[in-house]
Amino acid sequence: MAEKNLSQRDKKHLWHPLTQHKLHSNMLGIVKAKGALLYDEDSKEYIDGIASWYTCMYGHCNDYIVHKTYEQMQTLDQVVFSGFTHEPAVLLSEALMKILPENQEKIFFSDNGSTSNEIAIKMALQYHFNLGNKRNVMLAFEDGFHGDTFGAMSVSGLSVYNGPFEDFFIEVERIPVPTEENIDSIIRNLLTRLKKADIAGFIYEPLVQGAAAMKMHDGDGLSKILTVLKQHNVITIADEVMTGFGKTGKNFASDYIPVKPDVLCMSKALTAGLVPMAITSCTQKIYDAFYSDEISKGLFHGHTYTANPIACTAALAGIELLQSKEMQQNIERIVLSHQKFNEEIKNHPKVATTRQCGVIFALDLNVKMERYGNLRDKLFHYFMDNGVFLRPLGNTIYILAPYVVSKEQMQKIYNTIKGVLEII
Known part of the structure; x- marks a missing residue:
């Protein structure tokens, strides 16, 4: 002992x-x-x-998740996901498409919430780069938190975590979370700012900002912000690492908002707390900007344990339970x-x-x-x-x-x- x-x-x-x-x-x-x-x-x-x-x-x-993952361990524990695929990953992609916002089409695996957001930020920046319209600025809410890797830190607004590293961040501008009182002002300022056409993406925690002490904001106001940004081809990124998988009362907080994100980030409850894994999902439009005869236009981001079969199985079991x-x-x-x-x-x-x-x-x-x-x-x-x-x-x-x-x-x-x- x-x-x-x-x-x-x-x-x-x-x-x-x-x-x-x-x-x-x-x-x-x-x-x-x-x-x-x-x-x-x-x-x-x-x-x-x-x-x-x-x-x-x-x-x-x-018990159900432990049993399912134990069964998977007897068959396939880990395999490289570059050049290979496997049934747990395919099944998970199919299961997620049934519960994700209807515009989501593709999923990209990683290993934690921070990296799911990191990948989303890279998607937004490279999307414009691939189309020949280089944009270098990210937009984010005040007091947001999106993780501890450098891109995720850059778009996070809680300096208690980020102070020593701010000189190394990508360029980020912030807007307040919407309320009935400030939404008109936010929209006016956005319309003026968007004329520069240099904002690549907007990352936000829909409805609830977790690390900001569960600060909650107006879904109608958020919908108006997303509408304006989409009209100006700004890639919208919903960080649902905390809010996803039923916590807001629906599968995702984005289900409350008529305007759906271009990219959605998930982790935490994705695998029911059993093993680490994260996913960044996106629309066909995002994926198509990387689909090219030019190798350099691919999304060259990878993790050793990408789409680990055991983690995929845990996520599948979790989705089954969520829907029960x-x-x-x-x-x-x-x-x-x-x-x-x-x-x-x-x-x-x-x-x-x-x-x-x-x-x-x-x-x-x-x-x-x-x-x-x-x-x-x-x-x-x-x-x-x-x-x-x-x-x-x-x-x-x-x-x-x-x-x-x-x-x-x-x-x-x-x-x-x-x-x-x-x-x-």
């Missing part, structure tokens, strides 16, 4: 993401996960209130549960605002806090001490639990949030 006290052993060699180790050196050792629960090495259980960064939406170690009657009922139950909780909590003196989109619920505390600071840490430890894993973003507390979370587990999450309001 492995030696206990993972936290102490961890310190010797491991470097964790989004962590200043001089301030936060103790990592909790997790040894098991099942359904909506995590278990530490002392057998304490925690309700995973954020589905481990929005991945394990059908529950940890889901049971999972759709679970999603509806969580949506209604959040609505009821909102009525209970929205007028609390410590709550500034609340918002919801599908199974995503967020509230802002009526307290000023740093994104990473002592008060935020106090909230986090209160949740963990009470057996609930929630990860506050500054003064925002949000819930994005697995679809399989029980009514009792969800109520414990709500009760713990109510409890934290009494200690701040």
Whole structure:
């Protein structure tokens, strides 16, 4: 049996993401996960209130997904996807076309959300380059987050992550997220700016900006922005890495918006949290700009584990579960549960605002806090001490639990949030 006290052993060699180790050196050792629960090495259980960064939406170690991937492991584990193909990839492409926005036709595999966005940005830039209309500027929302590779960082607006690297970014301009009050101004400014004809693409998180503390915006306004951009041949890129696969109440947040993206990025819940994989889908129009007798016009981007058969199988199983009657009922139950909780909590003196989109619920505390600071840490430890894993973003507390979370587990999450309001 492995030696206990993972936290102490961890310190010797491991470097964790989004962590200043001089301030936060103790990592909790997790040894098991099942359904909506995590278990530490002392057998304490925690309700995973954020589905481990929005991945394990059908529950940890889901029996159906584990069984399907185990079967695949016996047949084909990995093969190069350049010059070869295989049934899991073909089946996944067919399954995705049934649930993606109707204009999507082609899919390109990679290995995480950041690279799915990186590829989308390259598609937008090279699309114009291939057509002989070189455009060098990307457009993005303020406070957006699209990943940690250089192109994805460039279009992200959260400088807490990007500060040391900004001198190396591609050229990006930002616009505010749309509201009823500002949409007319946004459109006027866009029409003026688009006259230069140098904007290649626009990347956006539809309806919900995850890393910006679940900031939500107006779908009608977004539709107007997309309409104008498409009229000026700006490639529109929906980053659905966080929002995809049912979290907003529909398969994709783009399903709420009449104007569909040219490119759509997905990861996280794509493989149900079992193994890493990402996909960038696009329209036939985008693909055709790369289809040429000139080799240099191809999209020369590749990953060793592109379209890994096991990851494709996990994604296929996840899509089957998403479309099942049971999972759709679970999603509806969580949506209604959040609505009821909102009525209970929205007028609390410590709550500034609340918002919801599908199974995503967020509230802002009526307290000023740093994104990473002592008060935020106090909230986090209160949740963990009470057996609930929630990860506050500054003064925002949000819930994005697995679809399989029980009514009792969800109520414990709500009760713990109510409890934290009494200690701040």
